[in-house]
Amino acid sequence: METKRILRDETKLFEEGATLPKGTVLQGRYEIIRTVGIGGMGAVYQVRDRRFTKVARLCAVKEMINSAPDPHLRELGIKNFEREANILATLNHPAIPKIFDYYSEGNRSYLVLEFIEGQDLESLLKRTASFLPEEQIISWAIQICDVLSYIHSHKPNPIIFRDLKPSNIMLNNQDRIVLIDFGIAKVFETRQKGTMIGTEGYSPPEQYKGIAGPRGDLYALGATMHHLLTKRDPRHEPPFTFHECPPRSLNPEVSERLEAVVMKALQYEIEDRYSSAEEMKLALQTVLIARGDSPVTPGTVAFVSGQGVLPVWEFACEDEVRSSPTVTEGILYVGCYDNNLYALDAKTGQFVWKYATEGGIASSPFVWRDMVFVGSEDRLLYSINARTGGLAWTCPTRERIRSSPRVEYNQVFFGSDDGHLYAVSAQSGRVTWKFQALGPIRSSPVVSDDVVYFGSDDGHVYALDIQNGNLKWKYRTNRRVISTPVVDEGLLFVGSTDWNVYALDAERGWAVWRFRTDNAVISSPAISEGCVYIGSVDGNLYALETQSNRLIWKFSAEGQITSSPAVAEGAVYFGSVDEHVYSVDVKTGKLRWRFKTGGPVPSSPFVADGIVYIGSTDNKVYALPT
């Protein structure tokens, strides 16, 4: 994009034909050998200085075309050019080409300077297939800090480079850095009319407000280093999006320390960057020193707080707790593989009652009025009195029940491994209707606008009329759908073991979008403020926009995430097979705290009154402070 500036107006600034031919002698002294490059403002020539007759003294001549139509503006441009040329001529630094001469002729101004043999970093980057070594980039950056420090401390006023980028950084034949193309050309820049494509990519945000300060050069150095480290060309990306892809996300070889330096230089706010080139140089030197002697393990997590999250209470059952708890009126209900449905005091974790079924309970209980409904591996759906723990009724199916019940319009909806979705009377347990899918139903039904939605191991997402169980639509994913759908603002969100998260039009079952993760999606989505949160067996928790499938952030746990996230009070909570319960910031995806249990956590959290309730395969139920 950088090479293609498209103007809606035909404001042709400069055309190739306007370069001076080889052999032209400028000022009776500088003979053009070749054109080195063509920029927006004019050309750069390699010339031979004819005053040195015995030796071939080579110089560079930078030509700038003053395109201002107004004679006064043109005059002003030339004055500015001469002033800047005078300033540059006083500089004396090995990383800055020496200025020998300058002059103006008509609407063209010329700067005669030292010719640098070598190659610029952009060409170097293009020619390298692999990533450049980190030490190499640090060494260049330190040299750049040195020269920036020199020009920034220029008296009476600091000199700002203004246009630092790989193509303006030369590596000379002695492998030393030289900055070419000082912002002097900008004095002739006229405002171009019309829409165009392409942004500068390396410039700091404040530069677009007309602010050019020393710390803007540090941002551009950060952007340059980011490009060198990752090969991600910022001119091809939305402007100022470095924070969305820190160097290590693109090149895992980059050290955490170096990434921290680069990202600090790239802060939007001037005050958040390094205070000076000198300070940035020190930080880079520290990275060099630290390299090798203290390898930092990838994935090490910095705890913002909560290194010591202590449970409010924990309760030990006799087998794994894979079921997800629910809390109603101060009582927590949860199923366990020890066959029991437990009722505990949510504040204290004290045992209230338990009810023993004939099989393990993987299904999560649902409370409606004074009844608790839960399915069991013994193939029965149970209705139990919420206060006393006494049995009201059971409803038999032909296979294990792992789907969790939901109640709407006095009907309990649940799926069974026998392939049926059942609608049974909440009062009597009598079957109102059942619908047969082509595979076990482990996904839990969800009811919205008189439609019941669920997934099946046959790969479909089904939508049935709640009154009679008639099929409204079905949508086929490529593999089993174990995840439980959520409906929000006309969209249904669900995961599939075909690795995708789907958004379907809830009314007609048309697919709106899908998002591919790197493994099966068993976790069920949570929706909050235009975002879908969902875990994947690939170990990530994803935050996606509901309107599109745009990734807002993802958080990497150390193991699979089959637990379904819960969103509350600015945080997302979920468990992982890595034995932790996680609390992650809802906006940024940054870790708030994590809590280690004694086993994988497939259970999903329930959050109420500042407490996160969750089960673990270490046989315990935990109550953790949010």
Added chain:
Amino acid sequence: MDFLRRALGKGKLMKAEKEVSVVKSAEATNVSQEGLSFLVGKGSHIGKKREHNEDAFFTLECTLKQNGEIIPFGLFIIADGMGGHQAGDVASALATRVVAHSLMRRVYLPFLRDEEKDSSRRPINEALIEALSEASLAVYEAVPDAGTTLTAALIIGTHAYIGHVGDSRAYLVTEKGLQQITQDHSLVARLIELGQTTPEEAMTHPQRNVLYRALGQRGSMEVDTYFQLLPTGSRLLLCSDGLWGAVPESEMAAIIAAASSPQTACRKLIEAAITHGGDDNITAILIALTE
């Protein structure tokens, strides 16, 4: 037995004309006779400062029948070309055609063929992404020096599916005013997002026309897609920057609220942009969903 019925389809590719007066478009059409239907207004104008109208647009309204229900189906596209020597005109018209063709092929035609309820078609956002990417490649190959913005809205019943690249816009219009659905792929939009400039400053920012993404760019191009529910009484407005860059949103909302029909609203919106200077080409499509 449920079946799908092909109803009347009416496609129209308008290359914006160079007349000084507002282009008179076809009368707004009321397509389906029962249930929901669209009322569509549209128009394009060269403005007062440009020599060419580089905007292009496309509208198509028809219906689908699913489960005994007649569903209005519409495809609306707006594109704003850029590039010298009339290349911008070519880019916007070409991109519009390619996107219209691609979406009909990927979304509408399969629906006509498919008689089952099993709607296992690919997600619509993917059809939008592919259509815009195809158009981008077509522009790059046909007019390498040109580019174009493009915003396409597929409307199926009360659901709008939008694909978007560049700085043309889609707005949801309700009694509360205008709500911008799409995000501009412009430098100033990023600056506003970062709090580095204000929307007011952005209106006069010297680099307000710099896009970082457009159809016809070299290499891969990211396409934004959006899903938008159209509540009863709401409208969907698609427009080029010649409209939104000239007329404040509050004024646009007032014009739409006061107009007797979407067609009148479009005409008045364009007139307002001309009153505000008419610096750029102006194009607008307004879709109202009525019971």
